[in-house]
Amino acid sequence: MDDRLARVRARLSAAQKVLVVGHVRPDGDAISSSAALALMLRRLGKEARACIPDRIPCYFREIPGVEVIEGVDALRGWHPDTTVVVDSGSLERIGPAAELLPTGKPDIVLDHHATNTGFGVLNLCDPSYPATSLLIYRLAKGWVPLDRHLAHLLLLGLATDTGFFKYASVDARTLHAAGELVALGGDLAGIAAAVLEHRSLAELKLLQKMLGTVTLEAEGKLAWGYVSADMLRSLGLDQQASEGFVGELRNLRGVEVAILFTEWPPGEVHVSLRSKGGVDVAELAARLGGGGHPRAAGCSFRGLPLPQAIARVTQAALAALARESPRSRQG
Ligand SMILES: [Mn+2]
CATH class of the missing domain: 3.10.310.30 (Diaminopimelate Epimerase; Chain A, domain 1)
Incomplete structure (x- = not known):
């Protein structure tokens, strides 16, 4: 695993313009992973943009950092030298964003779905991870300094993909990582309020x-x-x-x-x-x-x-x- 993380870091370190793409019908993990990775790469001095080819539910928009995510139209005509697809088991999952990949194939895939088809050039898919955002966190550790905004954004994916830490996928490693993100300033109660308490009367x-x-x-x-x-x-x-x-x-x-x-x-x-x-x-x-x-x-x-x-x-x-x-x- 550490070898594979190092390969991804090396590949991203060599990049200048990076496009990070998440899946259609986005969940908290897709939003967290794509926004956090783009922001991390900006901190490393790269030009990085994040794309989700679908509407982002309004309650996720309250989380700082989510606003970096753009739609497909905004990114047409922008030419990245490196592309990353996150939290998606197949190319179909990114829907119309596939047209933004210059070679039709992402350079890097970061994912945790057991059904991942290995559709990238460099594939890092580990189903033992309860969320792609935990993979992004592991990637960041010792490479990109994390402040409370990034910690909060990464905690979003980890919390939502684990049903707020109650699914069988949650192990000690998950809770340790969550603890580290909270120690860095991630606000779990704030995420729970934003994501779980937004139902309208019509809903x-x-x-x-x-x-x-x-x-x-x-x-x-x-x-x-x-x-x-x-x-x-x-x-x-x-x-x-x-x-x-x-x-x-x-x-x-x-x-x-x-x-x-x-x-x-x-x-x-x-x-x-x-x-x-x-x-x-x-x-x-x-x-x-x-x-x-x-x-x-x-x-x-x-x-x-x-x-x-x-x-x-x-x-x-x-x-x-x-x-x-x-x-x-x-x-
Ligand atoms: Mn996920």
């Missing part, structure tokens, strides 16, 4: 509608629910409003696999998969054309009506649960 009403769709199967081991385009339209919301809803399903007692379907824009269905048992939802998602982590993954369908998407994914989940249950009975 709460959407949650109520989603809860009305919850279905349990496989003796309560599978829970699924959906948010349809009609529900979103009637409340004047878009797909970002269903962020976090899958957690409500995951919280049910006895549930091993939780699935949320969000239909938006009309004609597209986005699927969030969570596991708290032995089912590897990254594997499940990969079979359906998506990817992710063993306990949190996703996939999308275009042109497949919502009921069919539900049928396809729940059947695959039921089959995975059936494969898993004999194993879990054996312990």
Whole structure:
């Protein structure tokens, strides 16, 4: 690992103009990793810019440093000598930002998804890391001095990708790193307030509608629910409003696999998969054309009506649960 970090540092040290790209439908880790890496490189005297090819949820915009992130349009015509893709398991995940890569292939990929396809020239993907931002922190240590702004920004990715330090991916190393970031001035309570306490009344009403769709199967081991385009339209919301809803399903007692379907824009269905048992939802998602982590993954369908998407994914989940249950009975 240290060798690979040193190679990435050497490659970035030689660069002058660096573009850092995160994925579409950005989460806290993509935002944290792309903004923090660009700011770190600026501190090293580089010209560095960060791009996320999608709308950034407004509650992330409250975190200082996030404002460096630009859209694809702003970066067209800017010619980086080095490109880095962060927190993305495949080139498809960066959507329209792929056109900003001069060679069509990123020079460096920094990631932690087990399903990573190794699409860069230099790939540093370590699924033992609970967040890409922890990888960026390791990269920074002993190389770039971190102030409280950078520490806070890096803590954002670590906190959000670990469900605020409660997922199985959290180990002593994660908590040590979080402690170091807090000691540098990262404000965990501030991040929690910004990210977790922003629901509007319309979003709460959407949650109520989603809860009305919850279905349990496989003796309560599978829970699924959906948010349809009609529900979103009637409340004047878009797909970002269903962020976090899958957690409500995951919280049910006895549930091993939780699935949320969000239909938006009309004609597209986005699927969030969570596991708290032995089912590897990254594997499940990969079979359906998506990817992710063993306990949190996703996939999308275009042109497949919502009921069919539900049928396809729940059947695959039921089959995975059936494969898993004999194993879990054996312990
Ligand atoms: Mn991540």
